[in-house]
Amino acid sequence: MSKLVQGKRAGVNLSLMDLVVAVSCLTLSGLAYAEAPADPFASSNAPTDPFASGSDASQSLAKEEAKPSEYSVLTQSVSAMTYLQLNDINQDHAFNPNLTQFNEDKQLNALDYGAKLNLEDSLVGLSARTRLLAQYEVQDLFASSDERTDSDELKALEAYLNWYSKDYQWQAQAGRIKTEWSNGFNWNLTNLLRPYRDQPYSDQDELLQQEGWMMASLSRNQGDWFYQALVAELEDDDLTKVSYRANQQYVLRLGYQGGADAELILHKLPGQSLNYALSVSRLLTDAMTLRAQWSLQHQRNQADSSLLADYNGTGFDESTQSAWQQVLLGAAYTTESGANFRLEYLHSEHGFNDGEWDYISSNSDTAFTNINSGLGLSADYAYMGSALDSLNFAQLRQNYLYFMYSSPLSDGLWQYRQSVQLNLDDDSQLHRLELLKSWNANLTSRFQFETYQGCSDCEYGLNPNENTLRAVFKWDV
Secondary structure (H helix, E strand, O other), X not given: OOOOOOEEEOOEEOOOOOOOOOOOOOOOOOOOOOOOOXXXXXXXXXXXXXXXXXXXXHHHHHHHHOOOOOOOOEEEEEEEEEEEEEEEEOOOOOOOOOOEEEOOEEEEEEEEEEEXXXXXXXXXXXXXXXXXXXXXXXXXXXXXXXXXXXXXXXXXXXXXXXXXXXXXXXXXXXXXXXXXXXXXOOOOOOOOOOOOOOOOOOOOOOHHHHOOEEEEEEEEEEOOEEEEEEEEEOOOOOOOOOOOOOOEEEEEEEEEOOOEEEEEEEEEOOOOOXXXXXXXXXXXXXXXXXXXXXXXXXXXXXXXXXXXXXXXXXXXXXXXXXXXXXXXXXXXXXXXXXXXXEEEEEEEOOOOOHHHHHHHHHHHHHHHHHHHOOOOOHHXXXXXXXXXXXXXXXXXXXXEEEEEEEOOOOOOOEEEXXXXXXXXXXXXXXXXXXXXXXXXXXXXXXXXXXXXXOOOOOOHHHOOEEEEEEEEEEEEO
């Protein structure tokens, strides 16, 4: 899983989300994939991003290919991507008193292979599907050999059996499956399955975020209504180090598709009360869509126990809150020329409120000063480590605004996209500029620049990078 903080601490490699890398994306002709995590700067209403496997084009293909093919036994495809990112490191990081060396660059090469095997000779409506990822990455590519690190990965992102009844009203699936129940949003509120693959936010170029969950699922379509029940494996969270009492989680989904699309999700974790999520989307005109999502969970996404615990003789009066809500309101508008605009507001109780953040900032300043002056104790080092890790889990604060503009696709197949994400609690900002180009039927590219602005103890001012430049090239076979 991609993480925000990545570097080297005490000789051990740590993770860093903003050293984002080259990966390969597969849109399989004749293969229905579960959709990829939404790009935080892409809209399902925007012109197709040639790099987004969750784009409109691939989603439409997936819906078509959801029904068993009568014309081919085996369909397969391979995509290759190379990715290079250069980082302008944040040299004055308030959570890092020279304990972690942030990576200055990262490069990754990857192959993404997918296949669908039609098994109708064995059982009508049955097919087998798989998606394999092989990648090799190098961090600090331009540094000395002592500082350079590399790693490789071979993983099955998806591998499952899929069955449809003759009338396509029933569907059963079993195996490793990637679900996506929150497409088209900058933030994902309704995909409640744990552990999360896309923290602190989803990155369309990080295919490891698209790894599925082992599950068995049964779905029923009846007119405008659909129903789904599934049981999924509950893995320990390598990011938050959370372990659970049992290794299963359960989901019930109820949805309606009509004048307004609506969906209710019930999610059960062992030892907890039910979690809920609700999504509503309404097409007002051919050009404008309104969206709303809400979730209530009984486990906070931000791991606050170590940051709000007693430190240096002080303590924070933690609330007795046992459930945390999130609300997302959004609107998307498309002009006749094909330009797209999107505006979204997020309120999340999972983030720290003003009192909690003041306490964390004060303690971090104390620990930073003690360590820098050579007086640091084990408690200071532990607090700094917890503060730095908090950047990986979810949004740090509670109120956010997001705006995105995407230009029409030009005759030469160029596209420009610009977005800004505002933390309304501390006024820090994340800006992203993207230039996309389709060169021919096989080759596409994307050039991306990000800049993080904010005070030293503001969310985007705490990013390990001040600026990043990313170049992605993808070849589809």
